[in-house]
Amino acid sequence: MSSTLAQHWWAWIAPASAQFTLFALVVGALERALPGRTPTAVRSALLWSLWTLAFLSTGPIGALLPASVSPWNPLAAAWESLRSVGDGTDGPSTDRSPAWMLALAVIWLAGVGGTLAAWTRTWRRERHASRIDSRSAPMSVRREVSRLARELGLARAPRVRVSEVAKGPATFGALTPTILLPAEWLATSPRLERRHVLLHELAHVRRRDGLAAVAWTALRVLFWFHPLAHWTASRAAVLRELGADERAAARCGSVAEYRRTLLAHARALVAPPKFAAGFFPSRAAIVSRLCALERDALPHAVASRALAAATFVTAVACCAPLASRAVATPAFEDLQGCLRKRYAVLAALAAERASNPSLPESSDPTRP
Amino acid sequence: MNTTSIAALAALCALTLAPARQSEADMKKMMEQAARFTQPGEAHKPLERFLGEWTTETRMFMGDQGGPAEAGTAKFRWRLDGRVVEADWAGSMMNMPVKGATWLGYDNFKMSYVMTAIHSFDTAMAHAEGDMTRDGKSLLLYGTIDEYLTGEHDKMVKYIWRFPSADKMVFEVHDLPIGETGTKVVEVQYTRVK
Numbered sequence: 001m002s003s004t005l006a007q008h009w010w011a012w013i014a015p016a017s018a019q020f021t022l023f024a025l026v027v028g029a030l031e032r033a034l035p036g037r038t039p040t041a042v043r044s045a046l047l048w049s050l051w052t053l054a055f056l057s058t059g060p061i062g063a064l065l066p067a068s069v070s071p072w073n074p075l076a077a078a079w080e081s082l083r084s085v086g087d088g089t090d091g092p093s094t095d096r097s098p099a100w101m102l103a104l105a106v107i108w109l110a111g112v113g114g115t116l117a118a119w120t121r122t123w124r125r126e127r128h129a130s131r132i133d134s135r136s137a138p139m140s141v142r143r144e145v146s147r148l149a150r151e152l153g154l155a156r157a158p159r160v161r162v163s164e165v166a167k168g169p170a171t172f173g174a175l176t177p178t179i180l181l182p183a184e185w186l187a188t189s190p191r192l193e194r195r196h197v198l199l200h201e202l203a204h205v206r207r208r209d210g211l212a213a214v215a216w217t218a219l220r221v222l223f224w225f226h227p228l229a230h231w232t233a234s235r236a237a238v239l240r241e242l243g244a245d246e247r248a249a250a251r252c253g254s255v256a257e258y259r260r261t262l263l264a265h266a267r268a269l270v271a272p273p274k275f276a277a278g279f280f281p282s283r284a285a286i287v288s289r290l291c292a293l294e295r296d297a298l299p300h301a302v303a304s305r306a307l308a309a310a311t312f313v314t315a316v317a318c319c320a321p322l323a324s325r326a327v328a329t330p331a332f333e334d335l336q337g338c339l340r341k342r343y344a345v346l347a348a349l350a351a352e353r354a355s356n357p358s359l360p361e362s363s364d365p366t367r368p
Numbered sequence: 369m370n371t372t373s374i375a376a377l378a379a380l381c382a383l384t385l386a387p388a389r390q391s392e393a394d395m396k397k398m399m400e401q402a403a404r405f406t407q408p409g410e411a412h413k414p415l416e417r418f419l420g421e422w423t424t425e426t427r428m429f430m431g432d433q434g435g436p437a438e439a440g441t442a443k444f445r446w447r448l449d450g451r452v453v454e455a456d457w458a459g460s461m462m463n464m465p466v467k468g469a470t471w472l473g474y475d476n477f478k479m480s481y482v483m484t485a486i487h488s489f490d491t492a493m494a495h496a497e498g499d500m501t502r503d504g505k506s507l508l509l510y511g512t513i514d515e516y517l518t519g520e521h522d523k524m525v526k527y528i529w530r531f532p533s534a535d536k537m538v539f540e541v542h543d544l545p546i547g548e549t550g551t552k553v554v555e556v557q558y559t560r561v562k
Contacts, residue, residue: 330430330431335430335431336543336546336547336550337543337545337546337551337553338513338515338517338518338520338523338543338545339513339525339541339543339553339554340429340430340543340553341517342515342517343428343430343461343462343489343553344430344462345517346462346464346489347462347463347464350462350463350464
């Protein structure tokens with residue numbers, strides 16, 4: 001059983017990693033090549049198309065799709081094999097997988113487990129900090145958050161808590177976001193700066209960036225060994241910050257004022273919690289965010305989203321057909337059973353006929 | 369007429385009529401058998417699930433993994449007063465257009481389901497027979513084919529019809545000489561056209 005699972009795992013991970021590398025390089029190059037004025041939504045759409053291809057065409061979710069949607073489905077074959085072992089109608093191959101394949105599978109599983117444990121530990125630590133080491137925000141702050149949330153189109157304002165230990169404003173939680181504000185910052189920050197920061201955090205809530213962070217973390221867990229998985233996830237995190245900046249700046253009334261707020265806090269470069277979307281930026285993100293806000297006019301929101309949707313669909317449509325060619329047909333001499341050999345011979349005859357139409361019709365038994 | 373003559377006449381009648389009665393009884397019995405074995409019965413009812421028009425997706429299994437799905441169509445209807453379900457189907461396999469016909473019935477005397485199929489990749493007719501599983505969710509049929517590539521005759525083949533729902537069917541062809549497992553060569557997913 002473990003041998004069979006290792007075979008199916010290898011049949012998925014090897015081509016999936018190769019395809020992911022190719023997709024990531026192409027998408028990464030495209031995203032970087034886009035002009036500076038390109039809306040952040042379009043850049044994000046390119047990265048999301050990469051995530052979609054990694055999961056739906058070759059990954060675990062792809063195994064659940066019907067063959068017509070996901071034609072290359074090694075995990076679907078594995079699922080069928082496991083399912084049919086019980087009813088005895090069919091089963092996995094009896095050939096044992098090489099020892100190295102089994103060893104790699106075990107290492108991969110250990111890596112997934114370890115990565116998941118590390119992320120879970122970090123998440124629990126920050127969740128503890130946001131709930132235990134914090135208190136409910138004052139009514140005035142909560143009222144301000146409610147008003148700004150309505151401005152951004154949120155049906156319900158998120159919870160707001162104040163922490164003595166938090167290093168900067170941040171948003172936690174994928175399903176029920178909580179905005180965490182440092183007590184010292186809340187007491188000393190000017191009103192305008194507070195408005196900018198709250199708009200930024202609420203923009204994260206509005207965009208459901210918490211869920212996006214979880215989705216990209218899932219990619220990093222499954223492809224923990226792949227440097228491009230981590231690179232694209234980091235780039236996606238930067239784009240989430242840029243996207244929140246765009247929304248917040250659009251509500252501010254003055255992009256220049258928002259940019260000044262960001263610049264002022266660029267001096268205090270503290271590392272935000274991993275799972276939190278933090279206003280106080282990381283070093284890598286600050287330059288991108290400041291450059292993105294250099295232009296006075298922000299892209300039109302509806303046009304940006306339409307262009308992003310078109311980019312996503314086009315990217316997935318262009319790359320998806322590659323998945324269908326990934327099935328490796330065994331060499332003729334390795335084909336088992338007479339029926340498989342027969343069909344291979346018929347296919348060769350049909351191909352010969354297709355390449356040489358002058359052959360007599362009688363030589364092509366596949367011609368209906 | 370004297371008593372002896374009457375007795376002789378009676379004996380003569382008994383001798384001539386007895387075989388007639390006997391053959392009448394035999395005839396009655398044979399007629400009952402004929403009625404039982406030649407008319408469609410309860411066992412033909414499960415074949416109703418095949419009736420209608422379907423879209424198909426055919427996948428070839430040249431190894432453990434199936435290839436890309438290839439679309440097709442199939443139409444099933446009763447023939448011969450509910451004795452046989454006849455299917456006309458067309459599609460492609462390994463990018464080669466193919467069409468064929470299949471007949472499915474129940475042989476009352478064999479007490480087995482029987483299938484005959486022919487398609488445009490061949491001139492031979494494949495025959496198979498078998499039974500429904502106890503839960504009625506699958507029909508397993510066994511038959512033989514001759515392999516012209518190697519000159520072998522009577523290679524065992526298993527055909528499985530699975531019925532996951534009223535609007536879905538799956539047909540599998542298994543090349544049994546491959547071994548105990550990994551024998552599936554063709555899989556056709558049927559989806560009913562509504």
